[in-house]
Amino acid sequence: MATYEKIEAEQVAADNNLFKALDVVDTRKKVVADTKQHTATATLRVTNAQLSLEAADNAWKQATSDRDVAQALFSNAQSALNAAQKNLELALTEQGLAAKTLETARKTLEEAQQRFNAAQKTLAEAERNLVDAKEKYSKAE
Amino acid sequence: MEAAKTQLEDAKARKALADQAVKAAQDSLELAVQSRDDADNALKQADFNLDRAEKSLNDAIKKVAAIR
Numbered sequence: 471m472a473t474y475e476k477i478e479a480e481q482v483a484a485d486n487n488l489f490k491a492l493d494v495v496d497t498r499k500k501v502v503a504d505t506k507q508h509t510a511t512a513t514l515r516v517t518n519a520q521l522s523l524e525a526a527d528n529a530w531k532q533a534t535s536d537r538d539v540a541q542a543l544f545s546n547a548q549s550a551l552n553a554a555q556k557n558l559e560l561a562l563t564e565q566g567l568a569a570k571t572l573e574t575a576r577k578t579l580e581e582a583q584q585r586f587n588a589a590q591k592t593l594a595e596a597e598r599n600l601v602d603a604k605e606k607y608s609k610a611e
Numbered sequence: 612m613e614a615a616k617t618q619l620e621d622a623k624a625r626k627a628l629a630d631q632a633v634k635a636a637q638d639s640l641e642l643a644v645q646s647r648d649d650a651d652n653a654l655k656q657a658d659f660n661l662d663r664a665e666k667s668l669n670d671a672i673k674k675v676a677a678i679r
Contacts, residue, residue: 512678519678523671526664533657533664540657544650547643554643558636565629568622575622579615586612 516675516678519671519675523668523675526668526671530661530664530668533661537654537657537661540650540654544647544654547647547650551640551643551647554636554640558633558640561629561632561636565626565633568626568629572619572622572626575615575619579612579619582612582615
């Protein structure tokens with residue numbers, strides 16, 4: 471009987487040890503599962519953050535490129551504007567010169583017309599004088 | 612007097628050409644000003660977009676650094 475009880479006690483002790491060991495295994499399995507879960511979550515967060523970083527980096531590069539293009543377009547437009555202003559200045563100068571030339575030509579024509587009128591008047595007077603002289607000459611003869 | 616008339620006609624023609632050139636230059640300047648203003652607005656928009664992109668990039672860098 472004593473032997474039976476001893477064996478039974480050993481079996482109970484062995485069972486208890488087995489249960490404890492199983493508990494330890496279960497606990498460690500849970501720790502491993504939790505760790506895996508945390509790792510997966512962290513990996514996902516890192517992946518998402520890296521994707522966001524990559525997208526932000528691409529957007530920044532594109533914005534930088536767009537800004538460079540806009541700067542070049544602005545410089546070109548400013549150069550064109552400067553050239554247009556210069557052209558206008560030249561055109562206005564030419565217009566001023568043309569206006570002066572036109573005014574001078576008008577005055578010249580006016581003076582020529584006056585000289586022509588005066589010459590015509592002188593000619594008419596000379597013709598009258600000639601006629602008078604001829605008449606006087608005829609009478610004298 | 613004929614010479615003076617010819618000079619006057621030449622001067623009128625030259626003035627008319629100069630008037631046309633001034634009008635063309637004014638139109639050209641107007642277009643150039645419009646183009647410059649458009650380009651200036653585009654540049655300002657590009658600056659704004661670049662600032663926004665830089666902020667987004669800095670935020671993303673901070674997030675990655677915080678996770679690591």
